[in-house]
Amino acid sequence: MRIRKAVFPAAGLGTRFLPATKAQPKEMLPLVDKPIIQYGVEEALASGCDQIIIVTGRGKQAIEDHFDVSYELERMLEDRKKTDLLAIVRHISDLIHVAYVRQKEAMGLGHAVLTARELVGEEPFAVLLADDVIDADPPCLEQMIRVFEETQCSVLATQIVEGEAISAYGVLDVKPADGRFQGRLYEIVNMVEKPRPEEAPSNLAIIGRYILTPAVFNTLSQIQAGAGGELQLTDGMRLLLKQEKMYAYVYEGRRHDTGDKLGFLKATVEFALKREDLGEPFRRYLRSLKL
Secondary structure, X not given: OOOOEEEEEOOOOOHHHOOOOOOOXXXXXXXXXXXXXXXXXXXXXXXXXXXXXXXXXXXXXXXXXXXXXXXXXXXXHHHOOOHHHHHXXXXXXXXXXXXXXXXXXXXXXXXXXXXXXXHHOOOOEEEEOOOEEEEOOOOHHHHHHHHHHHHOOEEEEEEEOOHHHHHHOXXXXXXXXXXXXXXXXXXXXXXXXXXXXXXOOOOEEEEEEEEEOOHHHHHHHHOOOOHHHOOOHHXXXXXXXXXXXXXXXXXXXXXXXXXXXXHHHHHHHHHHHHOOOOHHHHHHHHHHOOO
16 A cells, blocks of 8 residues: 555644734745745655645635636736746646645544545545644655555654653654664554653654554544544544554654744744755844844
């Protein structure tokens, strides 16, 4: 089995970025000059996924417009001979053919994934959370797909998180997986959602990249809504763990949590510094600041 489909839950309200997200999706906030969600879509494509499924909600029309053809804009750029900008705009609409499914109520990540069931069908698939922008070569999802191709089991991305910050994540209880993948692979024994630091089973946190088998749809259908009336993906995966092996992979790369204001600012600076057209003048500007 190979991973062809990538699901992007994008129905959240983005309240941490109000008022900026009052009238635009948080997934469309620009990291330098590219919307957050486009980084994830490009990662999925670079990793071999050829079908993108975006779970949207009320007020998310801008996401659909972004990945659609913009005839008026293209005609204007063509008439004005702005070929460089025209190439950028066409690249966006040529990237993918996207399928959209509406999550009518914000009932949690587990419910968002379950909403994509009919479009995914009976095959393994990837889930990418756009907030987690991961700068990696090869892409984080590609690394995980290599693990899946060998194990044919669900694979969760993980990274080490020290101290009290661990309580903001789903945390894994694991055992070593016979030294494969340079010791970066672990077999999952259990998982706990947002434990207190003293109760965390390890320092391995679940990050926003998942490869899941279609059996997860059955387990998500069986669990009960938790706090706030939400279906938790962690609960569905915990039930899946009783039926199938699951693995955790410590990916190589740098993660930026753009769902957090400080993380978003840090990511903007780091991505700008890596740009050939912006890096050096921006670096000079930063050095000129009297901090």
